[in-house]
Amino acid sequence: MNYDALCEQIKRKRSFLCVGLDTDITKIPSFLLKEEDPVFEFNKRIIDATAQYAVAYKPNIAFYEAHGVSGWKSLEKTINYINLIYEEIFVIADAKRGDIGNTSKMYARAFFEQLSCDAITVAPYMGKDSVSPFLEFSNKWVILLALTSNQSASDFQLLETKNDTKLYEDVLKKSLEWGNKNNLMYVVGATKADHLKEIRKLVPDHFLLIPGVGAQGGSLKEVAENGMNENCGLLVNSARSIIYADSSTDFDRMASKKANELQSEMAQLLRNHRIV
């Protein structure tokens, strides 16, 4: 998917919601456990219930890999289902990969070709040649870790460098030499809303993927105030507060309600910023 198509979807749905598919078999409604593939059945119902309010889904790859071959099957089925039924929706593999060139190329094939995702999250520690192989795929995206939402993000990301910047700012600046707003986004934790303004100065046009709204404590309003640009430029992820909102046989109805609530709030923010 390209930049314009993503922006168009955001305007049409009046939403910049990404639903995180952090599907944990120990947390899904127990009646699903009798299904042949409970994880896929759960995802399918969550997707059907939320697709009208969401512009993106983000399967968290660890939750699938933890179940080996069967987990990978659930993941494949989930992504194929989204691509088949809701082809306008942006699919992000939250995989945090990154390795030397020939290895990153293999990861790119895994997630862009084998799984047909639109985007993958990538860790920057190994530098340009670990990121570039992902950028060579047309209409595919790297979402580079910049400033994450976890507490110990401060261990290194906020480290001051001799450039008189913090490490995550060096990551942003350097990466602008590798890609552009059409193939590169950044992960910025919502718990760091105070940093968002600074980040927007460095990357005014790029999309930012914002985890940490909801269960992790970030505020949507603050994120929009500090991070929204003229095309929205935000994808805000919510996982647990939507997918585990209810554990009855009607869990998907409650997930739909929660997604709708977030979408309504987002529609208002988009109106406030005259984007819709």
Add this chain to the structure above:
Amino acid sequence: MNYDALCEQIKRKRSFLCVGLDTDITKIPSFLLKEEDPVFEFNKRIIDATAQYAVAYKPNIAFYEAHGVSGWKSLEKTINYINLIYEEIFVIADAKRGDIGNTSKMYARAFFEQLSCDAITVAPYMGKDSVSPFLEFSNKWVILLALTSNQSASDFQLLETKNDTKLYEDVLKKSLEWGNKNNLMYVVGATKADHLKEIRKLVPDHFLLIPGVGAQGGSLKEVAENGMNENCGLLVNSARSIIYADSSTDFDRMASKKANELQSEMAQLLRNHRIV
């Protein structure tokens, strides 16, 4: 596997060789393609041919993920085969993972429980809470990226910080608060032999995993001179120069010869340092 068992194996085999299983189906001998699982058949023959000279195997997870479910099956079979037939051998998942706490825990389950690896490579960018979940497993290891062998490692790893150190040194120092020589190793590229001496001062007792000897240009002698400690403290990885040494039906005999050559050189270096 614990520290002492690894040291004991190194002394017994007079080797600190790790064989990288970067198995690419387009590079393996073509006669294997008629097998049901060519990747596993290739790995099995490489393992049987090199196990007497190697103390560790390191499957590069990207090469398996690139084939989705079938790749994950080949990976599982490969690791199960090593654990069954050569249980004394150390198995490293070269996965470069790292995410927020609850997600890292899932990756730990994937590689330590589901796949029964001894160790996993982890990227440090997200800090302590992305690494700690891996350290909670008894007799399992984190191999943290410190200074990698790729050219653009310099983009961030060599960045000078206001602590008057380079970023990779901050990573080493900080991580010493999280783990110890019994559950934490470091990736240090052999192409950076000049940095090895400095690294040894910071982490005198820890094992270092050294990729980049052979195809990537590093020298084994230089690595030993600068990085060996009183228990060896090194695992040197070689992949392409062993596993793709030959493409005939006798490819495994040539792999064995190449592994033996490296092991002989290692035995001499271990004798020079009075470790054996």
